[in-house]
Each structure stands twice: as C-alpha cells, then as structure tokens.
Amino acid sequence: MKVGLWKIAHARSGDKADRADIGLFAYDAATYAVLKREVTRERIATHFSDICKGPVEIYPLDNLLALKIVLNAALQGGAARSLRMDKLGKTIAAQLLRMEIEAPGDLPRLGPFSYPSPACGGG
Amino acid sequence: MKSVRIGAGLGFYGDSWRPVRASIESGGVQYIASDHLAELTLAILQKDRQKDASAGYARDCVPMLLELWPLAAERGVKFVMNAGGLNPQGAREAVARAFREKGFKAKIAVVMGDSIFERIDELQTGGEPLAHMDTGADIGSVRERLLFANAYLGAAPIAEALSRGADIVITGRVADAALSLGPLMHEFAWRWDDWDRLAQGLTVGHLLECSGQASGGNFGSAGEWAKVQNFLHLGYPIAEVTEDGGVLMTKAPGTGGKVSFDTLRQQLLYEVHNPHAYYSPDVVLDMGAIVFDDRGSDCVRITGAGGAKRPDTLKVVAGYHDGWMGTGQIGFSWPDAYLKCETSAGIIKGLVEERGWKPDEINVEYVGYNSMLGANADASQRDNLNECFLRMTVRTKDKRIAEGFGRLFPWLGLSGPPYAGGFQGIAPAKELLGLWPTLVRREAIEPHVTVDVEAVA
Numbered sequence: 001m002k003v004g005l006w007k008i009a010h011a012r013s014g015d016k017a018d019r020a021d022i023g024l025f026a027y028d029a030a031t032y033a034v035l036k037r038e039v040t041r042e043r044i045a046t047h048f049s050d051i052c053k054g055p056v057e058i059y060p061l062d063n064l065l066a067l068k069i070v071l072n073a074a075l076q077g078g079a080a081r082s083l084r085m086d087k088l089g090k091t092i093a094a095q096l097l098r099m100e101i102e103a104p105g106d107l108p109r110l111g112p113f114s115y116p117s118p119a120c121g122g123g
Numbered sequence: 124m125k126s127v128r129i130g131a132g133l134g135f136y137g138d139s140w141r142p143v144r145a146s147i148e149s150g151g152v153q154y155i156a157s158d159h160l161a162e163l164t165l166a167i168l169q170k171d172r173q174k175d176a177s178a179g180y181a182r183d184c185v186p187m188l189l190e191l192w193p194l195a196a197e198r199g200v201k202f203v204m205n206a207g208g209l210n211p212q213g214a215r216e217a218v219a220r221a222f223r224e225k226g227f228k229a230k231i232a233v234v235m236g237d238s239i240f241e242r243i244d245e246l247q248t249g250g251e252p253l254a255h256m257d258t259g260a261d262i263g264s265v266r267e268r269l270l271f272a273n274a275y276l277g278a279a280p281i282a283e284a285l286s287r288g289a290d291i292v293i294t295g296r297v298a299d300a301a302l303s304l305g306p307l308m309h310e311f312a313w314r315w316d317d318w319d320r321l322a323q324g325l326t327v328g329h330l331l332e333c334s335g336q337a338s339g340g341n342f343g344s345a346g347e348w349a350k351v352q353n354f355l356h357l358g359y360p361i362a363e364v365t366e367d368g369g370v371l372m373t374k375a376p377g378t379g380g381k382v383s384f385d386t387l388r389q390q391l392l393y394e395v396h397n398p399h400a401y402y403s404p405d406v407v408l409d410m411g412a413i414v415f416d417d418r419g420s421d422c423v424r425i426t427g428a429g430g431a432k433r434p435d436t437l438k439v440v441a442g443y444h445d446g447w448m449g450t451g452q453i454g455f456s457w458p459d460a461y462l463k464c465e466t467s468a469g470i471i472k473g474l475v476e477e478r479g480w481k482p483d484e485i486n487v488e489y490v491g492y493n494s495m496l497g498a499n500a501d502a503s504q505r506d507n508l509n510e511c512f513l514r515m516t517v518r519t520k521d522k523r524i525a526e527g528f529g530r531l532f533p534w535l536g537l538s539g540p541p542y543a544g545g546f547q548g549i550a551p552a553k554e555l556l557g558l559w560p561t562l563v564r565r566e567a568i569e570p571h572v573t574v575d576v577e578a579v580a
Contacts, residue, residue, distance in 0.1 A: 021392075
C-alpha cells in the first residue's frame, strides 16, 4: 500500500552552503528495512526536482535506523544569497515527509496510535 | 574516574541563554560551550563591521555574560564561546568594559588567527589554490568581491587558553564542536592522536552545538513533537564525559524537553554530509557504529564513535558580495485569496517590465500555500485558502532596483484586487553574499594562531 513517510518516520533538515541535508529516521527496525529499499536516489531526485539541481546522495546508517540524504545544489547557492522564504532549507524535511512509498500494511506505526494526527492532505 | 560536565550555551547568534541558567544552577556543569556562529553569521557580522570597525562580534555575549557570570563564577563554571566572530578582541573589550562597570572579575582569553582575509595574496603566492572545494572553480572570479575569509580552527588553542587559566575563552571561527572538545582536551590531556577518544569528544560537541535541538526542540515529525513536554522551560543538553571517553547525555533536572534516542539521532545527523567521514580540524568522525543507549529519564549513554586521522587541511569559508535582493509582500483574505495573489504577481511583473528593470531572477512565493513546501504543497488546497500572502523577491546587481522593488506593492491596496491587509512596510534592499568554501594546508594557518589571556578586575 502507499504510505506517507510522515506516518512511519521522522526527519530534520539543515544546510551547508548550497547543500541541503536531511536525516530520515524510522521509528522501528521493520520500517527502516522498508525505507532502505524504497527511498532511493531516483525517488528523492524526482520528489525534489523543483529545487535540487545537483546529484542526490543517500547514506544508510543501520545503527541509527536512519538514512542521511544529501541534496547538492539545492539552496540557490546558499542561504546568504537565497531569495527563498526558507533560505536555510529547514522545511525540506517536511517536504520529504510528504513523500509516499510502497510499504506493507502491517508496519508497527500503521496500527492505531495515540498522537494527534496532523492535517496532511498529501498523506 | 574523573568526569567533566559540559552544558550547551547558545546555538546561534540570537538564541536564548535563559535555559543556560538551569544548567549552571542545577545541572552540575563545569563548562558552557556556546556557539554563536552559524555558517551565515559571519556574513551578518561583516555588515556590522562595515558600519563600525569596533563591531563584528556577536553582541549577545555581553548581556549573556552579565546575567550568567555571577552564577557561573561562584560555582567555578567556565565559558567557551565563538562570539568573537570577525573581531574577538572587540568582543573581549566589550565584555571587559561591562564587567568593570559591575565589578566582575574574570580571566578572559581571545583566540586569534582564524581570519586569512589579509593574507589571501600571500597564501596564493605560497601555493594555496583556494579553489572552491565543491566546484573546483578558481577564486579569481570572486577575488575582488571578497568580504571575509576565515578558517575553522580546532580545539588546541581553546585547550591552551584554559590551561593558561582562562575563565572565559572567546574565539572567532572555530569548528563548532571544538567549543566542547577544547575543554575535554584540557581536562583529560588525551593524546592528539587518540582518534577514537577525540571522536567521542567531537560527537559531544556536535550534539551540544545547536542548543535545544538535542533536547526536544525542532523535533522534526508529524505529531511526535507534541509529546515533548514543557517547551516553555526546555532544558539545553548537558554531556557528562569521563576520562576514558564515556559519554552520558542529559539535561538539568526539572527542565522541559526530552533527551532520548530519537532527539539525539536527529541532532547527530544534522548538517552532516557523509556520516562516515565527518571532517573536523582535530579528527575525522565515523558515525556508523555510534550507539545511543537510552536509559530513560533523559539519560542516554553514547559509545562507538570511530575516529580517523585529522585532515592535513583546514576548511576556510570566505564570503563575497553577490548582488542585492529586493522584497515585496501583500496579503489577501478569502474569497479568491490565491488568485488575487497570483493576479498581483502578474501586475508587479508588468510594473518591473514597464520600468525597464531587468533583475537576474524573480522569485514568487505564496505564504500560506507554498512558501515552505514548494512544489510539494498540496495543490488541492490552493483555491480555497482562508488567506494568502504574495511574497516576491528579486536578485539584481543594481541596488536601486532592489530598493525600489518593495515600493511597487502599496499601490495595490487601493487599485488592485480587494481585501488586502497585513501590509508590513517597505523592506530595504538586502545585500546578498555568496559563500566560498575552500581548503588550506594547516601549516599555512596554524603558525598565525595566537592565544592571549588577560585578567579583568
């Protein structure tokens, strides 16, 4: 089934010059295996084709159940010369959480859970 | 076994020092490592220095120390901070002046020598290419427009300042994590080639350098952030480090926020490129075997940082003038909020054209619709927004166009689409700066680094 990453993972993004970087974290090991398989450089490049003008890098970290995603040439040359509202790329992680991937319906986070669900039209 | 507690200070120029009080009063810290310099900050400080040669440092260090120093001094807590920016001497003079007025005493050190701006020609003659480290471009293309150039120094001058009795160490540009690694090297006298211990120390510094981001702040998630308790009194992270390189991350008792596997792993990877080779002046860190052992109650034990030999080069970031930005904004309520913004954007573009202005780039964003999510905004919401703001920015080499751009907008209030509101005044032209990261051999920089300790009484 199609699942929005916001349901199964958390993420933070930041900047270094013209490079935006995102840490994507699975809440559990089963989900991490799915992220590793489904969140590919090609999918990321497509999702961020509007802003990312350079290559995409992905580094899986099994110890952290995390993917380190790097978008090269994604910040209009860097925060100090960017015209964008979010010149630091802090909300790029939120953009990533809107991505949908193919995932099994029995992942732990896809059961009923207690936290307040955000209004997320893309999810 | 000997142990040291380091608390996070600020995470950027303008951050709050209010949570630092709890770390000093009840967190048992011996050091506060305060990071005032984001990558962008030297660009801001450069603008200050252009207006006033005695400025160019992070001014918030003065009120911060005025409030915290009495608490710190009576407990023997020391401060290490990069608030010196482009003018560490100026920062010390300002702090000393304020301390004398209050009758505070302290030994204050400054670390100098990170600026290479005055030595660029000499460095090039000496064989440093100063090529852009990502693109390989020749620095000649921006040479005439350079405004500052600073190397990221390591922990050694900070450790030296502390060993010479400094209570407060003010540096310019240093690796953010060196603000913590410096005190650890001073306290434990680890060998400078004990790569794994240096790596543990660097991990500590990296986790502390963004203040509340390691303790529940900016916990990027859908919904989970709301489980973080008591943002109002969020505690900044505190690291307890033992002589053998053991690390326990926590925060002051009774404070809000959260120190956990989740909050720490988000910060560990923050603004990291290759997590298997995180470069610093003192060690190259491999995060691939780091273990966060979450003991609950905001206590996480950290092991497994891998260290490799330090690089032969230091990173330098230079900044250069890169044109001007003009900004204009106007907001509209329902009905047709988006459409009215879009119509206004068309009118503004028409005005720009009519005046013969040729900006290099026009950027159009719809605040309340896509200014943060960009192309990933949910288009189905576009035509039924309660309200929407048009934000337009232009990039131009001509400062007059940047100044004039914002003046095109107010007219729309009476002669454009209906129900405009929330006018915020006319934004002045903003200077844009390009950043030029490059690598320089450490032998060309380190002999110029100085540490000076002065007693203020």
